[in-house]
Amino acid sequence: MPAQSFNAFCPDWATALLNGFSQIFLQRHPLCGLLCLLAILIGAPAQLGGALLGALAGLLTAQRRGYAKADRQAGLFSYNGVLLGLLLSLYLPWSALLPPLIIAAAGLSAILTQQWLKRARQPHSLPAYTAPFVGLGWLLLSLMQPQAPLLPAATELSLSSLLGGLLQGLGQIMFLGQPLAGLLIFLGLLLANRRAATWALIGSACGLALALWQQQQGQALLGLGGYNCALAALALGQQARAPWRPLAGIFLALLITPGIFSLGLAPLTAPFVIACWLVHAAARVLDRTPRDNTPCAPPSSPPRLR
Known part of the structure; x- marks a missing residue:
């Protein structure tokens, strides 16, 4: 509908x-x-x-x-x-x-x-x-200074756990560690904007792959390595036709996350925000054009940028 x-x-x-x-x-x-x-x-x-x-x-x-x-x-x-x-x-x-x-x-x-x-x-x-x-x-x-919530024990590496980690990369945007929750979010994105849904999965997959490469299997399979990458790819990919922007956003989110951890801060969605700001700034320098006034939501309904 x-x-x-x-x-x-x-x-x-x-x-x-x-x-x-x-x-x-x-x-x-x-x-x-x-x-x-x-x-x-x-x-x-x-x-x-x-x-x-x-x-x-x-x-x-x-x-x-x-x-x-x-x-x-x-x-x-x-x-x-x-x-x-x-x-x-x-x-x-x-x-x-x-x-x-x-x-x-x-x-x-x-x-x-x-x-x-x-x-x-x-x-x-x-x-x-x-x-x-x-x-x-x-x-x-x-x-x-609250106590950090307990994370569930990591599962063994398998095709099903990889798929679960991919979907949890979407769910963790809202602190949800259930693959079914991630699947519902993906279905919602498909209804709203298929391009955004595709880029969100790509971003989650990139974060999952890097976390596994860094021997952080527990973080990877819980989706904690992919949610900022998913958000950055989603934000920069749904409007821009040039794939370099969402790919750059994914890369920057991956780089920024360890830096925020090193400051003793919870990453939350800060890597996503900072990565997108950097990509927007770089795009303006490269394009030498005024700022993009495209709204954050699809053209049929969004009134303003946020």
């Missing part, structure tokens, strides 16, 4: 929330968002409440502050809140403190996103991507 047909049967608030989930993968497509929501329900049901609360808090903050309705409907004020809700509910046990913390963090991420959008049309501006989530995530993790 096309996104436009789905929107006809879906209330505005629900469309905005679902688009917030799909915007994590730079898509504006409520069906894609619905499959992402289902992926969380299957892969990490304990984190579903945090994700929904973060999405709703970002949307309500944007509505309360009078931000553009087109941007609210596109999910641009919700996707960072979703990621923050997932992060906080992963690292912290549910308590009376957790919901207001998620609400505050998601609301602040919406405010930061709006400030970024105001400058999105300036000649040398860069897309926000998930930068508000990364910055706030680092701040919160440094203040709370």
